[in-house]
Amino acid sequence: MNKYQIIHDELLKEINDGKYPNNAMLPSDFALMNRYHVARETSRKAVAMLVDEGYVMRIKGRGTFVINQNRYSFPISHVESYRELAARLKLNERTQLLTITDSEVPSVFEYGDDTPVPATAVVRIRYLDNEPVIIDHDYVLKDVVPEIKKLSQSVSLFELFEQQLGLVISYAKKTITVEPANATDRQLMGLAESIPIVVIRSETFLNDGRIISFTESRHRADRFKSVEFSRRH
Secondary structure (H helix, E strand, O other): OOHHHHHHHHHHHHHHOOOOOOOOEOOOHHHHHHHHOOOHHHHHHHHHHHHHOOOEEEEOOOEEEEOOOOOEEOOOOOOOOHHHHHHHOOOOEEEEEEEEEEEEOOHHHOOOOOOOOEEEEEEEEEEEOOEEEEEEEEEEEOOOOOOOOOOOOOOOHHHHHHHHOOOOEEEEEEEEEEEOOOHHHHHHHOOOOOOOEEEEEEEEEEOOOOEEEEEEEEEEHHHEEOOOOOOOO
16 A cells, blocks of 8 residues: 555544544644655645545645534545445445336436436435435436346445446536425435535436436535545646
8 A cells, every 4th residue: 555545544544533623733744754754745645635535624834624524525526436435435324225116317407308218216315424414316217227126225326337237337417506405305314494405416428428327416515515626737
């Protein structure tokens, strides 16, 4: 394992264990260099990973501080399943499968003309630290995957598509909005009426250009944040 990854993992564990609570300052680059006997570039790369993942923020001239961890960071520029994301970010998660039903692609996705598009609707609740924070509504097109009879709690749709059906996922187009919570959101996630929902609607494409699924991922806004890394040139 690379040195910067070791530093990253140990700092993240110390954050999660409460050694560095919210707003606490992490050790300086110089302190990390001495602690791990590495070059400054290595220590800075480890901390930069924590910044990209939304755990800490750098303030010029002051240091690096832990961000409020009551919000979970969901990078949206990646094309990956929820299980892959949770494993990568080391989240304490579980999924509850609610329903698998025959349905149609909702009009909100503005797909095609007014002709109904048959799909299999899969509805799941995502829990983080035993708290329901996301409701995922997936609509898998029947002209690509004719039937989904069952789906294990431990298997993602991406695993079904790629590992069991031999399909290749290429890219996704995503739209983010903030909307009022509906009655289902409030019931399943125990929300007060004042808490809005961050809605991420995505279209997932195969490597041959076909759309395989539409997803409406409904996040409770008081637990959501997204941190992306941008470069000017």
